[in-house]
Amino acid sequence: MSHATPAMKAPKTFGLLAEFGSPADVYHAAEKIRDAGYKKWDVHSPFPIHGIETAMGIGDSKLGWIAFFCACAGAFGGFSLQYWIHKHAYPLLIGGKPMVAYPAYVPVTFEPGILFTAFGCLLGMLVLNGLPRLYHPTFKSSNFKKFSDNGFFVSIESKDPRFNVESTRSFLQSIGARNIEVLED
């Protein structure tokens, strides 16, 4: 996060945390924050809010590409393993079947493809999200615990070029936020 200036020692402001009343409120707030030109900010909710990515103006997930790459790697690996075993490593004649009996290779091509994709999805999701990360400045707020129950939050980071504690606070107030807190890094 904050390896920018090693000289700084004093606790730095991470940003502002603000609460909203409902999925609809946070959705409309997100539209306004997007239109105000903020970039380093986030919405926190107990469940994914439909269409929030449009309201926030963030692009599409790259996860599909990771999954696709893993699927190809798994399937290729599965097929190659079988080809290598029968053609080179251990050519065992069974029932007069050809060594490269590719229709019989289908199951063990398909299954590793699926297996690798599944790992790609979970691990890819974690890598893209920067998880696991057991500590985060938002966790310092006791009010933030509600995010996993019925709370809807917006956090705006101080790294955002438009960020200013006072003006951002009053902007958040003007769009209906409550319980606005300053988060220390």
Add this chain to the structure above:
Amino acid sequence: MILHRDDDPTKRPVLVESGDFHEVTQIISAPTETKFNLTWGILLLLSGSLLCLMLGLFGYLFWEGTGVWGVNVPVAWGWAIVNFVWWIGIGHAGTLISAILFLFRQRWRTAINRFSEAMTIFAVMCAGVFPAFHVGRVWVVYYIFPLPNQMSAWPNTRSPLFWDVFAVSTYFTVSVLFWYMGLIPDLATLRDRSVSKIRQMAYGIFALGWRGSARHWQNYERAYLILAAISTPLVLSVHSIVSFDFAVSKVPGWHTTIFPPYFVAGAVFSGFALVSTLLIIAREVFGLKQVVRLHHLDNMNKFMLLTGSLVGYAYAMELFIAWYSGSIYERFAFYHRALGDYWWAYASMVTCNVVIPQLFWFKKIRHSIPITFIITIFINIGMWFERFVIVITLHADFLPSSWGYYKPTWVDIWTYVGTFGLFGTFFLLFLKFLPQLAIAEVKGVMPEANPHHAHTAHH
């Protein structure tokens, strides 16, 4: 993924009448936070004892050899494979409910998906122990995997038994990943609600620092969608491959092309039956009646009626093709199945799987919880007999001098009973320590979760 919903309250997937997110959190977290539930304790004690019994019997088999089971030539597969196929079949509803119903946007799945995913994982564990010990020398069971070894020997990857190893182990792994992925946001909920340090640490570590970020949810939903999309062909492939263990052989009664779809239908059938059985018990014990509604059970009963009828069709078609093929071996195999030494198994199978589920045509029966419970038990028994009938076809093989009457030994019987202990122990631990329903998903399908809901409702 948030599904498209309309705000008509009569069509709510509905879980909680008040439409309050906090109440959903409360209801679902409650079983993990209450001190001690006596019924749960007694059930755990019982399951734990059966688990010890199973471990003891596997220990005995380890010491003595596979001869303690009733398997012999020509019935070399016996109860071990019957139980394996039965348990793995049960494990199919989990992924079906999770993945296929998810892709078809069936919102009611949120009431049962976590539950059935857990059931899948534990059922596959129960299934796995049988072939592992059936190989004879369980201490070298790793030979089934293609691992480099000092003999430079490799498995024959053109064999259905090898495909089975890949199918079952992939299925288990993917099911675990899918389940865990769904759990991450809910573990964060339990972490944030915890009052003790230990709970907070335990749930916190597995929640991986989840903070409900919209940017994270976006990747999360995409990953979940892809997992659902790949699990659907996976679940169909797994039981198809299990059926290849039989269908690719040249044994009359096994060598049939109907096996893959017939096995898949049967697996879904038995899986739904066991989900129902367990759900009916759990909603009584843990007071989840507000969340698991009658119409969820009704939907599952309709699925059982459909798949039960498909299975019935498969039985009829097998008999027809055996006659129509004109092969005397094929005809004998089926004649002997239905009217031979094991006629009682065939009759039980048809009664439990084809006749009894037809009662689900009646709405009164679908809506009666005690009757549903009894029917699901019949289905579970019937599906066990189906696998028994198939495996036991071996007892009258090509050589009449080797024909005999296969009987299980006491070790066979009690090992099978013991696997219920394995299943029960894990399942009860799951019920107590993890959220039984997907908290985030249940909230996500409530009309109040729609960001455009407030306008239509309050203005």
